[in-house]
Amino acid sequence: MKLLDSSYDVQQKILVAVDCIIFGFDSNNLKLLLFKRKVAPLKGQWSLVGAFVKNDLSINDAAKQILFESTGLKDIFLEELKTYGDLNRDPGERVISIGHYSLIGINDFDIEQVKEFDAEWFNINEIPELILDHRNMVEDAIIELRNKVRHQPIGFKLLPKYFTLPDLQTLYECIYQRPLDSRNFRKKFLSLNILIKTDKKDRTSSKKGAFLYRFDKEKFDDLIAKGYNFEI
């Protein structure tokens, strides 16, 4: 319902879009989800997943919906990155785009399924040329992602329920794109007390086998609530 005196007197011709920078972790690599653009101009080129915002959805919900419709990925938690609002960033019309990013565990989803949508996972070091300012968005998002994981021990949603410490370390190494010292890494992570060790081992990647752990969700939530600062 509109209020009586509700109509603003504005001659605005700005379209609002969202673009999604979706990182995926597949046990060994950090990947980025790209998409073959379906509309002119620039049709057929690689781009981020994005579209115009629908009138009846909040920006964040719109981003989720667009991601779902474009790739089949559902229930992805998206975080706002920032707004890209330069005048001529889109050769078509005046379009501003609100970047959103996320990091997901690729294996939780059907990795082939996205191909039906003309989407594809690219290794983070092998990203093709992207349209418009999308490459900027990706670079900004990587920086944000690193900042984020520095302040919140992630992992829950990126690793299977049971995982090994080497797995966890690989995850962080992928995000930071540099090797970490395993002794320090283990010491630090175990000191957080959010891991529960099981007596089972995973022997798929070594003969000795590595112990499986799982997250202690309660303690994890406590830690987040207290705003713990997780420097690696």
Added chain:
Amino acid sequence: MKLLDSSYDVQQKILVAVDCIIFGFDSNNLKLLLFKRKVAPLKGQWSLVGAFVKNDLSINDAAKQILFESTGLKDIFLEELKTYGDLNRDPGERVISIGHYSLIGINDFDIEQVKEFDAEWFNINEIPELILDHRNMVEDAIIELRNKVRHQPIGFKLLPKYFTLPDLQTLYECIYQRPLDSRNFRKKFLSLNILIKTDKKDRTSSKKGAFLYRFDKEKFDDLIAKGYNFEI
């Protein structure tokens, strides 16, 4: 110039606005700039400085221009906060707002001048009721501001050319809204090597007088470039 195939087929009715969260430091207090809303609905109530984005300006330039037109404040560096895009945040129409914030030295500007624009500086602890989600924006901006100054020793633009260490400390105490230990503060700040001590004293606030310092712009820039982490 538009490309031939440039018009997107979109029925979008979303207006794009910016709101500015302007913090000001006046040697003793952190203040917030507010503005009496001039358009219906909610006309006459206190709000942030904001308006719709013009078609021919980038978002950031639009924010600057709006700030200038609404308050007379010119050449203010604005930083994007985030987008407020919920469906019914504005009772008028569907409006999304991209929050921008800044921290300025109030004394560098004419403090009375803003009043001619129906704007006013409020002490950060005495903020009146604000329209829409503006209170949220302010809270988000304070958190951002604290995060920002934690990573970048500010001061340059907020203090006069010559200032005392107690002045500088007051600035940080205002931002963090808590007292700091003067011994630790001085030690930390001086160790950055970005201050140049003069042999003059300021005696306006004590009989003994406090030495005046100025910033060493070059070293300061070096420090920023290296991404120094300034925890207080």
Added chain:
DNA sequence: ACAAAAGTGTTCCGTGTACACCCATGA
């Protein structure tokens, strides 16, 4: 002489970081 703000050093503790060897096992 005293009030009021400026200025100064030390100690302790926690945490980041560097670093090298033994263990368990399947092949």
Added chain:
DNA sequence: TCATGGGTGTACACGGAACACTTTTGT
């Protein structure tokens, strides 16, 4: 037996945090 990845401990350096007294000077 050997190759492979898993797992462990120590020593040092640095920075944050707590803490109390002296100095200067106008009144």
